[in-house]
Amino acid sequence: MKHFIVGPVETYKEVQNIYKQPYLYFRSNEFGEFVKETLNRLSSLIGNNDKNSLLYLTMSGTGAMEATIENCVTPKDKVLVINGGTFGQRFCELLKFHNIPFDSINLKWNESLTKEHLEYYENKGYTTLFVNLHETSTGQLYDVKLLSEFTKRNNMFFIVDAISTFLADTYDMSKYNIDVTIISSQKGLCLSPGLSFVSLSKRIIDKIYKTTPSSLYFDFKDYLKNIERGQTPYTPAVFIMYELKAILDLIDNSGGLEKWLSNIKEKCQYFREQICKIGLNIPTTYNLSNTMTPVICDTVNANELVKYLRDHYEICVNPCGGNRANYMFRVSHIGNTTKKDIDILIDKIQKTIEVLAKRN
Amino acid sequence: MKHFIVGPVETYKEVQNIYKQPYLYFRSNEFGEFVKETLNRLSSLIGNNDKNSLLYLTMSGTGAMEATIENCVTPKDKVLVINGGTFGQRFCELLKFHNIPFDSINLKWNESLTKEHLEYYENKGYTTLFVNLHETSTGQLYDVKLLSEFTKRNNMFFIVDAISTFLADTYDMSKYNIDVTIISSQKGLCLSPGLSFVSLSKRIIDKIYKTTPSSLYFDFKDYLKNIERGQTPYTPAVFIMYELKAILDLIDNSGGLEKWLSNIKEKCQYFREQICKIGLNIPTTYNLSNTMTPVICDTVNANELVKYLRDHYEICVNPCGGNRANYMFRVSHIGNTTKKDIDILIDKIQKTIEVLAKRN
Numbered sequence: 001m002k003h004f005i006v007g008p009v010e011t012y013k014e015v016q017n018i019y020k021q022p023y024l025y026f027r028s029n030e031f032g033e034f035v036k037e038t039l040n041r042l043s044s045l046i047g048n049n050d051k052n053s054l055l056y057l058t059m060s061g062t063g064a065m066e067a068t069i070e071n072c073v074t075p076k077d078k079v080l081v082i083n084g085g086t087f088g089q090r091f092c093e094l095l096k097f098h099n100i101p102f103d104s105i106n107l108k109w110n111e112s113l114t115k116e117h118l119e120y121y122e123n124k125g126y127t128t129l130f131v132n133l134h135e136t137s138t139g140q141l142y143d144v145k146l147l148s149e150f151t152k153r154n155n156m157f158f159i160v161d162a163i164s165t166f167l168a169d170t171y172d173m174s175k176y177n178i179d180v181t182i183i184s185s186q187k188g189l190c191l192s193p194g195l196s197f198v199s200l201s202k203r204i205i206d207k208i209y210k211t212t213p214s215s216l217y218f219d220f221k222d223y224l225k226n227i228e229r230g231q232t233p234y235t236p237a238v239f240i241m242y243e244l245k246a247i248l249d250l251i252d253n254s255g256g257l258e259k260w261l262s263n264i265k266e267k268c269q270y271f272r273e274q275i276c277k278i279g280l281n282i283p284t285t286y287n288l289s290n291t292m293t294p295v296i297c298d299t300v301n302a303n304e305l306v307k308y309l310r311d312h313y314e315i316c317v318n319p320c321g322g323n324r325a326n327y328m329f330r331v332s333h334i335g336n337t338t339k340k341d342i343d344i345l346i347d348k349i350q351k352t353i354e355v356l357a358k359r360n
Numbered sequence: 361m362k363h364f365i366v367g368p369v370e371t372y373k374e375v376q377n378i379y380k381q382p383y384l385y386f387r388s389n390e391f392g393e394f395v396k397e398t399l400n401r402l403s404s405l406i407g408n409n410d411k412n413s414l415l416y417l418t419m420s421g422t423g424a425m426e427a428t429i430e431n432c433v434t435p436k437d438k439v440l441v442i443n444g445g446t447f448g449q450r451f452c453e454l455l456k457f458h459n460i461p462f463d464s465i466n467l468k469w470n471e472s473l474t475k476e477h478l479e480y481y482e483n484k485g486y487t488t489l490f491v492n493l494h495e496t497s498t499g500q501l502y503d504v505k506l507l508s509e510f511t512k513r514n515n516m517f518f519i520v521d522a523i524s525t526f527l528a529d530t531y532d533m534s535k536y537n538i539d540v541t542i543i544s545s546q547k548g549l550c551l552s553p554g555l556s557f558v559s560l561s562k563r564i565i566d567k568i569y570k571t572t573p574s575s576l577y578f579d580f581k582d583y584l585k586n587i588e589r590g591q592t593p594y595t596p597a598v599f600i601m602y603e604l605k606a607i608l609d610l611i612d613n614s615g616g617l618e619k620w621l622s623n624i625k626e627k628c629q630y631f632r633e634q635i636c637k638i639g640l641n642i643p644t645t646y647n648l649s650n651t652m653t654p655v656i657c658d659t660v661n662a663n664e665l666v667k668y669l670r671d672h673y674e675i676c677v678n679p680c681g682g683n684r685a686n687y688m689f690r691v692s693h694i695g696n697t698t699k700k701d702i703d704i705l706i707d708k709i710q711k712t713i714e715v716l717a718k719r720n
Contacts, residue, residue, distance in 0.1 A: 008595075059423070060577075066576055097576050217423045239553070310388065
């Protein structure tokens with residue numbers, strides 16, 4: 001099976017190999033030092049140079065989204081959510097569950113977020129903005145500068161789920177005055193799923209110390225205290241921390257962050273050229289991430305195409321949810337895939353369309 | 361580094377190898393079927409033959425303990441906790457945080473839980489018993505029959521953290537009318553840390569459907585609905601599910617559950633014989649699990665011994681917490697270790713004691 005899904009992505013040999021290697025006792029000082037060093041390296045890729053500001057949590061991305069809500073906002077806040085799909089909706093549901101007052105800017109799937117959407121919400125006392133910077137369900141990459149200026153102008157906290165944009169698009173937490181960055185192991189980091197990371201600004205840490213979350217497992221105060229020694233309150237997904245070191249080494253050895261990102265961009269652009277050549281379309285009404293390409297497929301049923309690719313060619317791409325499943329699918333460009341893999345993918349998509357077209 | 365710690369334990373080649381093998385898209389029906397089949401096999405080892413009664417959660421054991429509290433008890437309950445150490449205390453702290461009325465039977469570290477401890481709590485309206493069946497911090501394995509009869513007599517729910525006893529000692533959920541069994545990937549299952557499992561009785565599932573947890577990530581109702589298709593509400597630690605299949609295959613191929621348990625028992629007994637031969641002692645006032653042996657070491661400082669073993673011989677055993685760290689350490693018998701490893705361990709412990717004794 002070859003995976004072109006957004007996560008878990010195809011992992012690298014260097015990451016797989018850590019399972020054959022020795023590991024430290026996770027409560028030892030040596031492991032703590034190893035964690036601190038590794039998290040510092042990750043922090044610098046995120047663009048947060050504050051010490052002890054990056055927490056690692058043994059939970060999925062949604063767990064980290066909820067933990068962020070429980071620690072960073074209270075019923076006294078007034079939250080604004082950019083809701084452009086499944087993951088924006090998830091923020092809304094989590095906020096609702098926790099009785100946090102919020103409004104949301106609800107976008108149609110192919111509607112680009114613009115300055116005009118935000119105008120209505122200027123100077124209305126909103127305290128915090130939540131955004132999934134890359135809304136994975138549609139592929140829209142929002143304009144971080146636009147949102148950053150909006151939050152700055154309105155003196156708001158700026159909370160970013162960067163789960164499916166980090167390490168595929170450029171990202172800089174301090175440049176854009178972001179207060180919380182949420183990322184997950186199995187996306188751009190190309191690691192096993194099960195570990196999430198939350199990077200925090202100084203001013204949100206101050207707020208966290210005044211907030212009581214609904215569950216102790218989510219209590220960032222505990223994680224903040226422990227991370228000073230590179231520790232966690234509870235047994236973490238130890239081996240994924242070793243995977244993290246392996247991928248950071250690989251990024252360094254491959255020429256560094258810029259080179260890593262440009263490789264993904266190259267794969268992404270190559271795929272887009274090739275997929276258009278065979279007559280399929282890419283949404284043009286909104287900005288896309290280099291993480292993945294949503295492909296519009298109106299000659300055959302997209303969901304059937306996804307299944308056919310999997311069943312006949314052992315190729316896995318992401319279906320879309322809801323009704324859009326019938327005319328759109330999504331192809332990821334993160335993970336251990338090559339241009340040659342893309343050539344095969346394009347060929348098999350073309351063959352599948354031929355087969356399915358004949359069926360109809 | 362050779363690990364004799366309670367978890368993460370030394371993993372098996374068969375488990376490590378899954379990282380080199382292909383994997384399914386986790387939202388596919390095929391993956392769902394694979395999960396259902398794998399969980400059914402695990403369920404049968406736990407002794408729960410109800411369908412769709414075993415949830416898998418991407419979180420540490422403490423996360424699963426808290427999730428269990430949030431889903432299975434409410435402020436209308438009256439809980440009793442067996443508190444014989446760090447993990448009993450953790451249940452107490454979690455219950456307190458969630459405003460669940462509870463009392464605890466607090467045991468001294470070397471005090472055996474007996475019928476007499478329970479007498480006071482008979483017919484007093486307690487609704488639920490929480491116990492860490494093997495209190496990992498001291499090594500006491502409580503008498504499950506005693507507790508089962510107590511809960512049955514008092515018409516209580518019986519909630520068992522079996523994290524560090526399952527797959528080392530015999531365990532049977534239905535035989536002892538246990539309502540919730542909590543286990544974790546990195547202990548007896550010998551898998552990577554990051555995944556926990558909660559096995560549920562029919563009557564506790566009824567209660568769960570009437571309960572609202574404090575966090576959505578912990579909502580068992582969502583997990584119960586999804587598990588019917590072998591799915592989870594959020595991206596799970598997919599690869600540990602493959603590890604689970606690998607270890608279940610290994611247990612089967614090694615002669616089945618009884619044989620697996622008897623191998624651990626053999627390692628355990630062998631270690632205890634050998635450690636006594638070199639003049640160290642094992643607590644005799646309470647019943648021990650086959651998972652690990654607490655070793656009393658009063659000739660040299662136990663904490664220094666633990667550090668020396670690690671620094672000079674790359675051997676890792678568990679220190680104790682608090683003041684007990686000075687005169688006790690703990691050696692695990694689960695994981696990929698052999699009698700030969702135990703011989704080396706014993707030899708190095710002896711050498712370390714000689715060195716440390718000379719220092720003093």
